[in-house]
Amino acid sequence: MSAGTIEVYDLQKTFKGDVQALKGVSLSVGKGEFFAFLGPNGAGKSTTIQILTTLISPTSGRALVSGYDVLTQPEQVRLEIGVALQETGIDPALTGRELLEIQARHFGMSSVAAKKRAVELLEKINLTEDANRRCGNYSGGMRRRLDLALSLVHRPNILFLDEPTTGLDPVNRIAIWEEIRNLNQQLGTTIFLTTQYLEEADQLAERISIIDKGQIVISGTPKELKRRIGMDVIEMHFADEAAATRGAQLLAGLCKQHTQQREIVKCFVEDGTRRLPDFVRTLDAESLQIHSLNLAPPTLDDVFIQVTGKKEGTA
Amino acid sequence: MTRFFIDTWVQTVRHLLVIMRNPFIFLPNIMISLFFLFVYQGGLSSVANLPGFEGSYLAFILPVSIVSAAIGGSGGAGQSLVRDLENGYFSRLLLTPATRISIVLGPMIAGMIQLLVQTVLILIVALFLGLDSASGILGFVVVIALAAGFGLAFAGYSVGVSLRAKNAQASQAGTFIFFPLIFLSSTFVPLEFIEAEWLKWVATINPTTYIFEGMRAVLIEGWQWAPILQGLLAISIMCALTITFASMSARKALNRD
Ligand SMILES: Nc1ncnc2c1ncn2[C@@H]1O[C@H](COP(=O)(O)OP(=O)(O)OP(=O)(O)O)[C@@H](O)[C@H]1O
Ligand SMILES: [Mg+2]
Numbered sequence: 001m002s003a004g005t006i007e008v009y010d011l012q013k014t015f016k017g018d019v020q021a022l023k024g025v026s027l028s029v030g031k032g033e034f035f036a037f038l039g040p041n042g043a044g045k046s047t048t049i050q051i052l053t054t055l056i057s058p059t060s061g062r063a064l065v066s067g068y069d070v071l072t073q074p075e076q077v078r079l080e081i082g083v084a085l086q087e088t089g090i091d092p093a094l095t096g097r098e099l100l101e102i103q104a105r106h107f108g109m110s111s112v113a114a115k116k117r118a119v120e121l122l123e124k125i126n127l128t129e130d131a132n133r134r135c136g137n138y139s140g141g142m143r144r145r146l147d148l149a150l151s152l153v154h155r156p157n158i159l160f161l162d163e164p165t166t167g168l169d170p171v172n173r174i175a176i177w178e179e180i181r182n183l184n185q186q187l188g189t190t191i192f193l194t195t196q197y198l199e200e201a202d203q204l205a206e207r208i209s210i211i212d213k214g215q216i217v218i219s220g221t222p223k224e225l226k227r228r229i230g231m232d233v234i235e236m237h238f239a240d241e242a243a244a245t246r247g248a249q250l251l252a253g254l255c256k257q258h259t260q261q262r263e264i265v266k267c268f269v270e271d272g273t274r275r276l277p278d279f280v281r282t283l284d285a286e287s288l289q290i291h292s293l294n295l296a297p298p299t300l301d302d303v304f305i306q307v308t309g310k311k312e313g314t315a
Numbered sequence: 316m317t318r319f320f321i322d323t324w325v326q327t328v329r330h331l332l333v334i335m336r337n338p339f340i341f342l343p344n345i346m347i348s349l350f351f352l353f354v355y356q357g358g359l360s361s362v363a364n365l366p367g368f369e370g371s372y373l374a375f376i377l378p379v380s381i382v383s384a385a386i387g388g389s390g391g392a393g394q395s396l397v398r399d400l401e402n403g404y405f406s407r408l409l410l411t412p413a414t415r416i417s418i419v420l421g422p423m424i425a426g427m428i429q430l431l432v433q434t435v436l437i438l439i440v441a442l443f444l445g446l447d448s449a450s451g452i453l454g455f456v457v458v459i460a461l462a463a464g465f466g467l468a469f470a471g472y473s474v475g476v477s478l479r480a481k482n483a484q485a486s487q488a489g490t491f492i493f494f495p496l497i498f499l500s501s502t503f504v505p506l507e508f509i510e511a512e513w514l515k516w517v518a519t520i521n522p523t524t525y526i527f528e529g530m531r532a533v534l535i536e537g538w539q540w541a542p543i544l545q546g547l548l549a550i551s552i553m554c555a556l557t558i559t560f561a562s563m564s565a566r567k568a569l570n571r572d
Binding site for chain 2: 087103106134
């Protein structure tokens with residue numbers, strides 16, 4: 001059975017005005033897998049989600065969701081998937097409870113069953129107290145939670161989440177993380193999540209693909225991606241910014257690449273353990289004091305900068 | 316088929332809730348209609364004393380008030396859709412298995428219900444002002460039917476424009492067609508009293524004229540079949556055009572390019 005799987009073959013999308021949003025994306029997500037699609041602004045994440053959820057059609061290529069072709073079997077696809085788009089889809093004049101009931105009715109539940117399901121979900125997303133308020137008055141976090149609940153009404157096999165935590169404070173972000181992790185682990189729901197936050201992908205996903213300018217540039221588990229960059233990071237804290245600047249100059253020759261942020265200098269090197277003594281010697285020769293020095297494997301942040309040439313979350 | 320009825324019902328109820336919770340959707344429109352009734356009835360009623368004018372000016376101006384209410388009520392259908400498109404709820408609905416046509420039909424039916432309520436309300440006010448129908452209570456039914464038919468045609472137009480424009484300003488601009496529709500017609504004086512040839516000509520091809528004339532015939536003269544049938548014919552032609560336009564626009568909007 002292919003329920004809960006996503007298969008994408010050479011997906012291309014050219015918008016009017018010759019904008020090539022996708023230039024041949026292929027990927028495959030297994031049943032129950034937590035997949036993260038990571039990329040900077042305009043990379044093509046939302047376009048991919050809109051194609052996979054039957055909202056727009058691809059220019060070429062093929063996509064199967066739970067084994068159904070998104071182009072020719074959109075009705076079957078819609079029953080399989082829950083979707084929370086980048087922009088929440090909420091009618092501000094209605095209450096959270098009403099929206100959940102309407103959603104359930106459209107998925108074929110009787111009005112009694114719809115009421116019951118709404119109560120369950122409101123409980124689950126901690127919105128029972130605000131259930132009868134118009135959601136135009138909800139906070140950003142409450143809206144996101146309601147939008148997530150709306151996508152869960154029919155207990156979908158696959159959940160598509162387009163930047164579900166963008167613009168949320170840390171408390172709300174973690175609440176959403178918990179909820180989707182539970183769905184994935186307890187119900188075995190396949191998750192396809194897009195994000196601009198590396199931390200989010202690192203925390204949640206089993207497998208990540210990084211997309212840039214309409215093409216997947218690298219895929220693998222978070223660990224694999226970090227290993228693939230093939231470098232370690234040596235991080236040094238100096239006494240002050242001036243000392244750090246001086247240190248960075250001295251060490252530039254030893255590093256493949258380095259960054260400085262006030263009194264902290266980060267240096268990318270191959271085989272860090274063996275190079276460490278060189279660092280200490282160089283600084284010692286100039287009697288530059290350092291408060292701390294440590295060697296760490298690269299973070300996803302470092303991978304992201306390497307493959308896209310961009311800082312996370314910037315265009 | 317039952318799916319279609321449930322989906323349409325659910326969406327109609329939602330749009331009615333939205334209308335009831337936002338009085339600004341219907342209040343201005345009702346005010347304008349009552350304005351026609353009170354102000355013109357009070358200010359222009361001496362027109363009724365002109366030689367050749369039949370009946371009361373109240374019965375003459377009432378159709379203008381009703382048609383204005385009909386435009387407001389059914390124009391709301393398009394506004395509701397734009398609202399859904401703008402706040403993202405339209406996409407949320409497209410992601411459900413709901414029958415596609417129900418998503419467009421819901422606001423149209425809600426708009427028609429709003430129109431019926433407003434029309435009845437205006438008729439009641441007119442009765443209090445001393446309206447006397449030449450064809451009795453059944454005459455009112457014809458007036459309401461003409462209003463509903465005209466409203467349906469306008470709803471088709473407004474939905475079509477909204478689904479193409481996809482933003483509030485453009486669809487609002489589209490509803491300004493009500494201006495020529497209402498005012499370039501036998502709005503305040505009978506057709507034969509209009510002196511400017513161009514206005515007479517425009518009024519003759521303006522379908523609203525035949526709605527006015529149909530309603531006036533029923534209210535003032537009694538069961539005159541010719542104007543009633545002309546009114547119904549005008550409505551049929553308008554509906555055929557605008558509903559076709561609406562469904563073409565809907566197909567385009569729902570097309571997943
Ligand atoms: N309807 C459209 N018409 C024309 N161009 C579009 C349309 N939608 C998206 N694009 C373009 O396609 C490209 C990919 O956009 P997309 O929304 O998929 O990016 P994204 O990865 O989701 O970015 P973000 O992180 O900002 O949400 C962008 O260059 C965008 O301007
Ligand atoms: Mg996006």
